[in-house]
Every structure is written in C-alpha cells, then in structure tokens.
Amino acid sequence: MPTTQQVPEASLLIFLAVSAEEKALRTACKLRKISFRKRSHDLLGEYFELGPVGHERVLAVRTTMGPIGYEGSASKAKLFQVRTGAQAILSLGIAFGVSPANQSIGDVLVSTSIFPYDSRDVVPLHGLATVHELAERFPSYLRGADKMVSGYKIRYDKTPRHPVREELLGVFLRNRAKASGFKVHFGTILSGASRIHSGCFRRELIDQIPSHEHRVVGGEMESVGILVTSRDDSPTTVVCKGISDFADHNRDAVIKESRARAALNAAVFALDALIAG
Amino acid sequence: MSSEFDKYLDKSQPWETDPLAKHWLAIVDEANSYQLSFEQKLDGLTWKAPRIFLTYVSKSGEPRQLKAKYDEVLNDGLIEFGCKCETLSDEQLRFGLMLTDAWRRASIKYGDGFFNAVLLRMLRTGPFGRLRLTRETLTKVGKENDPYRSGESYGECLAMLEGSLARLGGLLIEKLKYRRDDALQVLDGAIALFLERRYHLRERELLGW
Numbered sequence: 055m056p057t058t059q060q061v062p063e064a065s066l067l068i069f070l071a072v073s074a075e076e077k078a079l080r081t082a083c084k085l086r087k088i089s090f091r092k093r094s095h096d097l098l099g100e101y102f103e104l105g106p107v108g109h110e111r112v113l114a115v116r117t118t119m120g121p122i123g124y125e126g127s128a129s130k131a132k133l134f135q136v137r138t139g140a141q142a143i144l145s146l147g148i149a150f151g152v153s154p155a156n157q158s159i160g161d162v163l164v165s166t167s168i169f170p171y172d173s174r175d176v177v178p179l180h181g182l183a184t185v186h187e188l189a190e191r192f193p194s195y196l197r198g199a200d201k202m203v204s205g206y207k208i209r210y211d212k213t214p215r216h217p218v219r220e221e222l223l224g225v226f227l228r229n230r231a232k233a234s235g236f237k238v239h240f241g242t243i244l245s246g247a248s249r250i251h252s253g254c255f256r257r258e259l260i261d262q263i264p265s266h267e268h269r270v271v272g273g274e275m276e277s278v279g280i281l282v283t284s285r286d287d288s289p290t291t292v293v294c295k296g297i298s299d300f301a302d303h304n305r306d307a308v309i310k311e312s313r314a315r316a317a318l319n320a321a322v323f324a325l326d327a328l329i330a331g
Numbered sequence: 332m333s334s335e336f337d338k339y340l341d342k343s344q345p346w347e348t349d350p351l352a353k354h355w356l357a358i359v360d361e362a363n364s365y366q367l368s369f370e371q372k373l374d375g376l377t378w379k380a381p382r383i384f385l386t387y388v389s390k391s392g393e394p395r396q397l398k399a400k401y402d403e404v405l406n407d408g409l410i411e412f413g414c415k416c417e418t419l420s421d422e423q424l425r426f427g428l429m430l431t432d433a434w435r436r437a438s439i440k441y442g443d444g445f446f447n448a449v450l451l452r453m454l455r456t457g458p459f460g461r462l463r464l465t466r467e468t469l470t471k472v473g474k475e476n477d478p479y480r481s482g483e484s485y486g487e488c489l490a491m492l493e494g495s496l497a498r499l500g501g502l503l504i505e506k507l508k509y510r511r512d513d514a515l516q517v518l519d520g521a522i523a524l525f526l527e528r529r530y531h532l533r534e535r536e537l538l539g540w
Contacts, residue, residue, distance in 0.1 A: 062473075063472075063473035063530075065444045065447055066443065106476055108442075108444065109444030109445040109448060109478075110442070110443065110444035111444065111475075111476070132376060133538075135531060136376060136531045136534040136535055136540070137535065137538075137540055139472070139473070139529075139530035139531050139532075139535075141438075141443045141447075141529060142443050219443075220439045221438050221439050221442050221443045221446070222442070222443070224439055224440070224442065225442050285378075285380070287380070288431075331442055331444075331445065
C-alpha cells in the first residue's frame with residue numbers, strides 16, 4: 055500500500071471503529087461507485103481516500119473501539135482534522151438503541167446532540183455518607199444505626215449536552231426520506247467508554263439524564279472522543295450509526311448477527327444523503 | 332395606553348435590552364476615554380474562546396478594565412456606538428469573528444462542501460483574492476472542485492457570501508468611520524483569519540505540515 059507524506063485535503067472525515075464498520079463503508083462505496091483506496095501516512099497512520107462524495111471531499115479513518123487509548127477516536131480526530139483541514143467529522147457505524155418497542159435492529163440513529171454520560175457527579179444518597187448521619191437526620195426513619203449504608207446517586211445537572219455540526223445534520227434531515235427498509239431516528243446520542251450489557255443500567259441511565267427537547271435515541275462509544283475537535287460555538291461532529299443491539303444481556307449474541315446489516319444501513323444512508331446534498 | 336407598557340414597545344435592537352451590552356455601553360458613554368481590544372489565544376492546537384476587553388478611565392479618573400467572552404450582541408452594540416478597536420489587527424480579528432457568524436447561515440444551508448467551493452471560487456476570481464493577506468492565505472488552502480453553477484443554489488450562496496461582506500464593509504465605513512483603504516485592509520485580514528480558522532492553517536504550521 056502506498057505510503058505518502060501528502061494527505062489530501064478534505065471537508066469531511068468519516069470515523070470508523072471496528073472492522074464491520076470499515077467493511078460496511080467499503081461495501082456501500084462499491085454499491086454507489088465511490089472509490090475507497092487505502093493509504094498510509096508515517097505520522098497519521100492508515101486512512102481511506104473516498105474523494106468527492108456529492109459536494110464533500112471525504113477521507114475515512116479507522117480507529118480502535120472507544121474514545122480513549124493510543125489509537126482511540128480522540129487522538130486521531132485532532133490530528134486528521136488539522137492535517138486535512140476538514141470542517142466536519144462523521145462518526146459512522148453501529149450503536150445501541152434505547153427503545154425496543156419503538157426501534158428495530160438495523161434502524162439508523164442520527165445525533166441532534168451528543169451527551170457524554172461519563173461526565174457526571176456521583177454523590178452520596180441524600181447527601182450523607184453513612185447511616186449514622188442518616189439516623190441523626192431522620193431518627194424516626196432508620197433503625198440499626200450500626201449498619202453502614204453505601205448508597206449513592208448520579209447527577210447530570212452539570213453535564214453539557216454538546217451541539218452537532220448543523221451543516222452536516224442538515225444534509226441528513228433533508229434526505230431522511232431516502233432511507234429504504236429501515237427508519238431513521240433523530241435525537242440525542244449518549245456517548246461514553248462503557249460496553250453495556252444490562253437493560254437495567256441502560257434504563258437507569260436514560261431516567262437519570264435531564265429531559266430535553268431532543269429525546270435520547272441511542273448510545274455509542276466514539277463520538278465523545280471526537281468532541282476534542284469541537285467547541286460548542288463551532289461544533290464539528292455528527293453521529294450516524296445503525297442499531298446493532300439494545301445494550302442488554304443479549305448484546306453480544308445480537309451484535310454478532312446484526313452488526314453487518316446495521317453498519318451497512320448507516321453507511322448507505324450517509325452516502326446517499328451526501329451524494330444528494 | 333398605560334405607560335407601564337412603554338419599556339416593552341420602544342426598543343428594537345438586542346443590545347438595547349441585553350444586560351451585558353447595556354452595562355458596557357453605559358460605561359462607553361460616560362468614560363473619559365477608552366480602548367477596545369480583542370484577543371483569541373491558541374493553546375497548543377486548540378483555539379480558546381475569543382474575548383473582548385474595554386480598558387477605560389472612569390469619570391473619577393481611575394483606570395479600569397472590563398472583559399467578556401466574545402458576544403455578538405455586545406459587539407453589535409459597540410459598533411453602533413462607533414467603538415473602534417485600538418489596533419488594526421484587533422479590528423481584523425473582530426471582523427473575522429463577525430464574518431464567521433455572518434457566513435454560518437450559508438454554510439448551514441448549503442453544507443460545508445458546496446460552501447467551500449463557492450467561497451474559494453469567489454475569492455480566487457474576485458477582487459478580494461488580490462488583497463495581500465487573502466492572496467497569501469489562499470496559497471495555503473488546497474484547490475476545491477469547481478461548484479456546479481447552473482442551478483439556483485450557486486447564485487443564492489454567492490449572493491449570501493457577497494452580501495455579508497458588503498454589510499460588514501458598510502459597518503466599517505458608516506459606523507466606525509474608517510477610510511476606504513483601511514476598511515479594505517480590515518476586510519482583507521478578516522477573510523484571511525476566517526480561512527485560517529476554517530482550514531486549521533495555523534495548527535498545521537505548528538505541526539510542521
């Protein structure tokens with residue numbers, strides 16, 4: 055594969071985290087007759103050159119799963135943004151859904167805002183540390199003051215909800231009708247480093263997040279890292295990911311069967327929207 | 332009609348009712364003298380939020396300073412009051428920020444790729460591309476594909492870009508009383524700054540790219 059010090063300029067970077075996502079984008083490019091050439095740069099590493107897609111000039115970058123770590127989304131995002139001059143970064147691939155009743159595996163999620171769910175306050179229950187303090191404050195409420203209580207609660211009141219790049223979101227909104235065989239859900243996407251295998255945790259997480267005009271539609275692991283490139287007055291990022299699971303005890307088995315289709319739906323929807331502009 | 336409604340019916344500009352703008356403009360009105368400056372620092376590879384500083388001498392003769400994050404409403408009020416920046420480079424930063432806000436409508440409506448293509452064609456083929464700072468900065472920006480010019484979008488997008496430049500040029504001449512040559516110098520710097528920020532040119536230089 056060619057190694058080059060020249061990385062082409064781009065207006066849009068597509069970030070992919072796992073091999074299924076890379077494969078899906080490759081397939082979608084083939085279907086739409088868009089090139090997908092693997093390249094390498096000594097400092098930046100590997101990337102894929104798509105060239106013009108609609109009005110955008112596009113490169114794709116593969117990271118490891120999650121935002122943190124040596125090759126996670128955070129480290130690559132800033133370097134590729136600076137080197138290519140890109141204005142927008144699309145986080146493409148697979149995500150978890152939050153509502154099995156209203157969403158289906160393979161539906162596509164598009165972010166209207168990004169909520170970093172690891173950014174939170176963990177405080178003692180009722181603001182008190184031990185049952186001794188609870189007993190002092192609520193003497194008629196508690197018995198057995200010799201027992202320790204380790205209750206805590208999560209607070210998200212100081213957690214900012216990050217805006218997404220309107221230029222790119224507008225492209226997806228204008229072309230939502232192009233989706234064929236699946237629905238597109240627009241809303242807030244949760245992002246954090248956890249691999250979630252518990253429906254109970256997922257439901258509690260949603261319940262704890264302050265309500266907003268943009269309801270939560272799903273969650274994933276990479277866009278919180280890409281936020282290093284974003285200021286709230288100049289956001290860069292949009293998430294477009296297919297639902298591969300519902301972050302419950304069935305997660306691993308379901309993902310195995312669903313990820314190829316979920317990733318392909320997202321890739322095809324994204325490319326069709328970009329082509330149409 | 333009762334006069335208690337008057338205060339809701341006689342203000343039409345945002346800076347007339349915004350608390351921050353009202354506070355600053357009252358000081359500008361009363362100060363013996365003042366200097367206005369703008370700043371935006373690069374911290375590693377990250378641009379910090381831009382800030383506005385008003386250094387003034389109060390009526391009692393004491394030197395004081397106000398500072399705030401760049402705020403569009405506050406800035407609009409300062410322009411309406413004819414508050415020029417202390418230096419030309421600060422004025423170029425100020426108008427670069429204004430241009431970023433003004434051109435955002437076009438980039439959101441048409442998308443980044445089409446916006447880039449129309450903007451760079453406008454600058455490279457029009458008069459602004461001959462001004463020094465814009466010309467030099469354009470050499471660092473790669474070539475864009477030519478935009479599709481036969482549809483309505485090209486004309487509309489171009490009109491939005493040129494209209495914003497004309498509006499800012501008008502503010503420089505009419506409100507801030509710059510001479511024509513100085514006004515063009517400010518716009519030249521503003522466009523160069525916009526391109527520098529949009530294409531991350533300064534960060535690239537820092538990385539040796």
